[in-house]
Amino acid sequence: MQRPPQEDFDGGKVTGDMLTRTYDLVEQVQYLYVRVVKAKDLPGKDLDPYVEVRLGNYSGTTRHFVKKMNPEWNQVFAFSMDRTQVISVLEVNMKDKDDSVGRVMFDLNEIPKRVPPDSPLTPQWYRLEDGSGSKVKGELMLAVWMGTQADEAFPESWHSDAATVSGADALVNIRSKVYLSPKLWFPEVYVKAILGNQELITKVSRSKTINPIWNEDLIFVAAEPFEEPLILSVEDRVAPNKDVIVGKCLIHLQYIDRRLDHRPMNSKWYNLEKHVIVEGEREEIKFASRIHMSLYLEGGYHVLDEPIDYSGDLRPTAKQLQKSSIGVLELGILNARRLLPMKTKDGRASTDAYCVAKYGHKWVQTRTIIDSLSPKWNEQYTWEVFDPCTVITIGVFDNCHLHGGDKPGGQARDSRIGKVRIHLSALETDRVYSHSYPLLVFQSTGVKKIGEIHLAVRFTFSSLMNMMHLFSQPLLPKMHYIHPLIVEGSWNDKQTKMYNLRHQASQMVSMSLSRAEPPLRKEIVEYMLDVKSDMWSMRKIRANFLRIMDVLGGLIAIRKWFDQICNWKNPITTLVIHVLYRPRQPPFIDTRLSCADDAHPDELDEEFDTFPTSRRIDIVRIRYDRLKSIAGSMQNVAGDIANQLERLDSLLSWRDPTATKLFVISCLIAVIVLYFMGFRVVILVTGFYVLRHPWFHHNLPSAPLNFFTRLPARIDSML
Structure with a gap:
């Protein structure tokens, strides 16, 4: 592992001295x-x-x-x-x-x-x-x-642990390695565009003239260095399934402007060219037309490549907008115990285990321990921390690329042994947590425990005031609130577009890391980033429902009390309720509430279909895919409700000690203010604040809402 130069603490910032600590979390070998x-x-x-x-x-x-x-x-x-x-x-x-x-x-x-x-x-x-x-x-x-193992030559060296492994490719596959995710940007364009394997198409222009107008936003994800150009094309649909290219334009992303805030960018005209075949052989490029666009790279947003609930980095892409670090996270990967055999080698069961840890844009991979069910790594890694409300993910895998390299056809895939997530805000500062975590993997046959991993973790922050100040700040960069990326469309359409962007970001990270040496393979990156977390699952929706029911235990008790009132268990209480409750108007059929006034014909056909269905198999397949998409959104809503309720519960359970202390202090201050100012004065001041003129409004969330958003939930403990 490359060790940074030693420096001193200065102004509450994380310096080199914190990053160059000795190997004191693991055993010295x-x-x-x-x-x-x-x-x-x-x-x-x-x-x-x-x-x-x-x-x-x-x-x-x-x-x-x-x-x-x-x-x-x-x-x-x-x-x-x-x-x-x-x-x-x-x-x-x-x-x-x-x-x-x-x-x-x-x-x-x-x-x-x-x-x-x-x-x-x-x-x-x-x-x-x-x-x-x-x-x-x-x-x-x-x-x-x-x-x-603290020596700088350790990661690049051949190890005696690999003495039984033959082949240069196999030796590369077992080394320790530190990886860096590529810095991701949002290029935003108007009109149809192709960037790598991403393709977005605008709607057909409503202006049926020689000067078409689109006025649409197309958003892509691009990774530094910007090797792939942006290809723009204007096509004319002359017949069904037949399009004629009017002109093309190729733009290199490294030459376009970068935007750091929500101020409008200047638009410009770009020449469209057309490739014409002359005399049957020679190809000639001719000027076709021009296209007017506002093209720029968004640096004020954070490009999510993993779920926001257990992300390791929430900073904006542009380095100018990134604040200094507040602390250091140190991870010691000690050993694993009681691992199950993952494959058969030379007629006997074996496991060649290695670990991958991911926090922020920095990935690390330990060396592979050959043929051991109780491997010992004793490797230590360090990350800078910019936000305590983040999560580090550690995964354990079985190396299936040894002894001759990949299988024919590239079918060999490293097997999953399990992963662990640790929320930094739940860690006390400068304390070493040394625990064994179970390694669980969810398969088609059910959940299975494959072993345990022993980790040592220490989180140290340099300034308590900086740490407490962060709890009043928005979780995401300000641009996400001031100027949201996706504004138009229904809630489901917005969620689908955001999912597509995250999917593209994770695919770019996967492709970038797979080109490293040794490569961090696609199946490993997708597992660590939890790429398929938004897919519909009956198990997940049931788990989210149980999470909600677990937090709402008090409301359930109130409901039981209400049932007792309805059943006249306590007649006096029931009579009092009858006096207080009076219906004001009779109920009536509400077509808007029933969504009957804007129902789509296909929805009506599906509702009045027989059971079992009498429709064609292709129609049923389309409806099933649509149902999975809607159910996935419902699953996310249920999970979000569970997150909010668990954040409330975390204040009482002290899951985040710093946040609970701030909440207790705030409650004490509120009691003192109410005592000396009086309840009426507080209500009056609150009313003036809520009814203030729009000139004094701003789009950023309030400090209490930011504080609540940063409270930990239990979603990082779910499979």
């Missing part, structure tokens, strides 16, 4: 590091050189070169000293095919120790020797030192 840089003056001209590093029964080899006199490798090997305590000699062999060219021997007692963040050791030239100790022709540049 001693490693012998060998960096093989290059060789020179080797004998012969037809050598196929490579280097073998051997420590006892463990050995690793560099890349093989063909007929190269001065090869350069620059590879690092790490040997765990826990498994080689009785060995006293390190042997580095220079080989040609299977023949030995020479070797260099090291006494382990004379190898220097290096403690980060010391400067790295400078490689030195060593003369090769034969088996008898005599000098031979050729020199090898090496650096040898003792260190721990």
Whole structure:
């Protein structure tokens, strides 16, 4: 893991000293590091050189070169000293095919120790020797030192844990790795556009002239660096399923303007070109027309690539709008216990486990522990924290890409072992939480416990005042409230568009991380981002209903009391209620309440259909898909209601200690104000505030609403 430079605390900001703490959350493991840089003056001209590093029964080899006199490798090997305590000699062999060219021997007692963040050791030239100790022709540049897993060379090195794994691709697949999600932007355009695999089309222009008008907003998700251009085209629908391209325009996103607030951007004319085939062979580009657009990248929004209820980052995209960090999150991935075998290898059950942790835009992956049901990683990672109302996600997976690489056809997929979510606002500052969490995975056969993972977590904030101030701020950037991205359409249409944007964002993150080395594969990213969380599930809607019923226990008790009144369990109370209750007017049929005045013909046909259905299978399939879409929205509404009720309940259960303390202090202040000012004065002031002129209104949520939104719910504990 790359360690940042040490700095001092200044002005309540998170500095390098907090990020460069020692490996104190995990067990220190001693490693012998060998960096093989290059060789020179080797004998012969037809050598196929490579280097073998051997420590006892463990050995690793560099890349093989063909007929190269001065090869350069620059590879690092790490040997765990826990498994080689009785060995006293390190042997580095220079080989040609299977023949030995020479070797260099090291006494382990004379190898220097290096403690980060010391400067790295400078490689030195060593003369090769034969088996008898005599000098031979050729020199090898090496650096040898003792260190721990905190060493900066640890993530890129070959490990003795992988001694049984063959193949360069397999070795890459088990290394530790730190990943960074690409920074995502919202480019907003008017008219039809194609960006990568995203395609949006405006409605057919109502202006049936040679100057069509659309006046529509098309929103895409783009990832830095902006490699794919935006392709705009205007098409003329001359017949059903037949469109003629009037003109095209290709725009590179890195050259367009960026918007940081809600102020209007200048629009401009773009030339449309048309490709014409001349003389049957030669293609000629001609000017076709021009299109008027306002095209820009939105930097004031946060592009959600995961559900907002357990997101790890809520900052706007533009760096100019991002505030300084308020603390540091440290995670120690210690070990796992009682893992179930995930696959069969060489006729026996085994598991090759590794962990992936995601917080904000930074992803980390531990090394893979080969063939162990109780793997020990002892790796520590650090993140900057910008908002305490965020969640870190840790997933455990079985590596299925070892021993020869992927299966034919690319069908090999890393198996899910389980994941854990930890809400930062529930952690006390500067306290180390060391717990074992169950690893649960939900399959078609039901929920299954596959083992436990032992984690150590510490959250430290630099300024208590900054921390408390955040609870009065909106959860999302201000642009989401001042100028919402999606304004037009019904509530269901807005939810569908937001889901599509989040889906595109998660797909871009998945594609970006899959191109890293070693790759963070698509199935891993989608599982960590919970891509299919909005899909309809009877289990989820039932779980949300039970969450609501659990919080509404008091109201249920009131309902039972009301039933007792209706059943005359207490006659005196029932008579009093009869005196107070008088119906004012008789009930009547309300067509608007019944949604009968604007019912769609297809909805009426579905309602008056027979049971079982008598309609064609294609119509039933369309209606079923529509039902799943509507049910998914109902599921989200039920989950949102459960979230609000659980946030109220969290104030009494002290799930968020900081928020509860602020609430108690606010209640105490309110009691004092009511006592000295009087109830009438408070009501008068409140009335003037509520009825204030629109000039004094603003679109941002109030401080109490922001405080309530930041309270924790139990949705991050759901599968």
